[in-house]
Amino acid sequence: MSHSRASRSLVTRRSVLKGAAAGAAIVAAPAIVSPRVLASSGEVNAYAWGEYISEDMIATFKERTGIQINLSVYGTNNEVLSKVRAAKGEGFDLVFPSVTTLVSWFDASEEDGVDLLQPIDENRVMADQVQPAIWDKSLDLGASRRGQRFGVPFNWGTEAVAFDSTQRDLKYGDVSWSTIWQEENRDLVTVRPRSGLTAMGVMIDGTGEMMDRAHQDEETAKKVLDQALAFAVEHKPWIRTFWKDAQALTGAFLSDGCVIGQSWDGTAVNMWKETDGRIKYVAPTDGALTWLDTMCMPSGAANVDQAYELINWLTSAEGGGMHAVHAGYNSAAVGAEAALDAEAQERFKFMYGPNGEAISQLYWWKPEPGWFQKLRAEYITRYETA
Template identity: 25%
Template sequence: MASTRFGRRFVSALVIPVVGALALASCSGGSDASKGTDSPKGYVEATSGEVNLYTWSDYYPADLIKKFKTDTGITLNVDYYDSNENLEAKLRASNGAGYDVVVPTDYMVKILADSNLLLPFDAKSLPNGVNIKDSFFDVYFDQGRKYTIPYLYGTNSIMYDSAVITEKIDSWADYFNPPASAGKVGIQNDQVEAVNAALRATGAQPCTKDGAQLQAAQDLLKSFKSRVSTINSDGILERLATGEEKMAMIYSGAAYRAALERPSLKYVYPKEGVNLWQDNFAIPVGAKNVDQAKTFLNWMLKPENMAVAVNFQGYASGVKGTDELMKPELASSPAIVIPPGYDLAKPVPPCDNEATANYSKIFETFKG
C-alpha cells in the first residue's frame, strides 16, 4: 500500500512467515473480442484499446507502461491517489465507474467487495493465474481470489537519519515523542496507518472501541501535531533522501529506495509492532474495458513483468518466480528483510463501521 509502497536465501526469513500471516487472519465489456484470443477458460485476450489504471502515487514503473503497449497493443493510462480512503470515495461517488483497474490494500479489498464495487472474475480463470503462489489464494480479504490478484506487499514503519538523530529510535512511542534533533516529522495522510500507530504507541490494539484508549490516541496525535512537518503520503522518499525531513512514517519499499540515496537512513521495526500489508489489482464493477483489464492482470502475472515492479518499488510479490529475479541489494536490505525473531509484523483486518467512524473523527481532528 503504498505511495512511494529476497533473494532465495531470505525466503525462509521473510516470505514464508509473511505469507502465513496474510493468509490467516465473468462479466466483460469494452473489448474488441474479434481481435482477441479465446482460451479454454473463457478468458478473452484483448489486442487493442486501452485500460485505465488508478493506483498509488509513484507505484507503477514507467518501463512497464511502455512494455505493456509493446507486448499487447493496448494503451495503459495511469492516474494516481494517495490513500485507500480516497480510492473508496472515488468508487462510491461513481458507483465503481471511471477506471478499469484499481490497487486496493488488503482491508480495502474486503470493504469494496462487500459494497459491490468490485467485479468478480476469479483469478483462476486467467491463464497465468497458476503463477499466484499457493499461499496467496486463501487470504483473509479475498478467499480463493474471486476479486483480485496480488501485486506487492511489505510493511509500514518509521525511518530516520541516524547521522542526525543519535538517540535510539525503536518504537512508535519514540516517533510520536521525537527528540529535538529530529526537527519536524513527516506522517502519512492515511487515517488507518496514523491512528493504528498512535494506538500502538499508547498500548492499545487496532480497532479498539474502548473510549479511554481512543482518547489517549487522540491526545497523543494532538500533542504530536506541533512536531509535524507534512501530513502527506506523497514525496516521503524524496524528503528523507534529500534531508528535508529527518524522520517520517514510510512504507518499506520507499524506505529501501531512500536508503540507496542516503545510507544513514535507518528503517525501524517498532517494539509495539507494524502493519503487514498487501496491495492487489482489482477491477471496479463499473469498468468499461473489462477484457483489456483482464489482459493487463494476466500480463502482470508473468514473473518477468511483476519482477520489474518488485525491483523498482522495493517490495516482494505473491507471484511465483519473482523472488528469484529480485536484485541482490534488495534481497539484503534491512527495510525489506524482517529481522530474525521479529514476529510483530502482522496484517490488520478492516475495522467495523463503528471503529472506522472513530478513526475518521480522530484523524480529522488531528488534521484540522
C-alpha cells in the first residue's frame, strides 16, 4: 500500500490540547497490532539520544511485538555520525539524527565511497500515523536525497530560554533572546556555543532572515557569523558555563548556579518536574530554535524487519505518547498528545503562550552543508576561546 498523500495543515499541540484530556483513553487502550507483528520476534539495535527511549517503552514494545530493543545512547549528532561512519554503516539497525544533519551523512558517504544510510521503503512505513505537515516538512529540511526518503520524522522540539523562577519572574510575551544578556545576568548564563551563536543571529535582526541567508553561501555566512561572534565575545563575561549535552545542561542549572540560559525543551521539562517548578522554560518572541529528529536505517542494518516494526510503533499514538511523556519532547505521531496529563498541558501553555502563540514564530534549523558546518566550527572555537 502506498503512503503518499497530499499536504494537509499541521495539527499542532496548540490545537489539540483542549481535547487532550477527553482523548486520554486513546493511549490507554491496547494498541491494534497486525498478526504479522504479533508473530514477529528477534531484536533491534537502536542508537538514540539519551532521553529518547525509556525502559517502559522497551518493555511495551517487546510485549506488543516480541522484539527486544538493544539500546545504545549518544549525546550529539557528531557522535552518532562518527560511530556509524567508523563502522561503515554497520552495527545498528536504527539511528535518530536531526534531519538537518543528514546532508553530512550523505557527504560522508560520498567521501568514503560507502553508503551510511539506506533509503526508507515508504511502503513499509505507516506514514498516516505521522503528522502530515511534519511528514512533508521533513523533506524540505533534509530527509530526502535524489528523490528518495532517508528519514522518518520522530519528534520535534525547541531550544529556548530556561530560568530559575525564584530569581527571575519571566513569562511568555516578555521574553526575547536579548533577555538572557541583560546586565543582571552577568556570570549567571549558560548556553550551547553552537546554538548560542544562532540565537544571537536571530536576535540581531529579530526575524531569522539573516540566519537563513547565512546558509546560502560562505561570504554571506561570514558576515552574519561575524556579527553574532562580535556580540558573543562582548558578552562572554555573562557566561558561567557552556553546555553541549543534556547532562551538562542539567548540571549548569542544578549544580553550577546558572540562573538563565538556553535549554532544550525536553531537558527543561525534566528539570521543571525535578525542581517542582523552580526551573521554568519559555519561548522568546523572536523565535525559539526548532529541530526535527528522524529515524534512519544504516546501510548495514542486520535486523531490517524489526527496525521497521520499531519505526511504526514509535510513530503510533501509544509509542509516540510514551516518548512525549518520558522525554518531554513533541512526538511527530498523530494522537500522541493524548498521553499528556493536565500538568504537562499547563507547562505547554506557559512555554509557548496561553494559546500556543509561539508556534507561529518558531525558527526551524536549516539543512547545513559541509562548508557551513566547518565555518561555524571555526566561529564556535573562537567564541569558546575568546
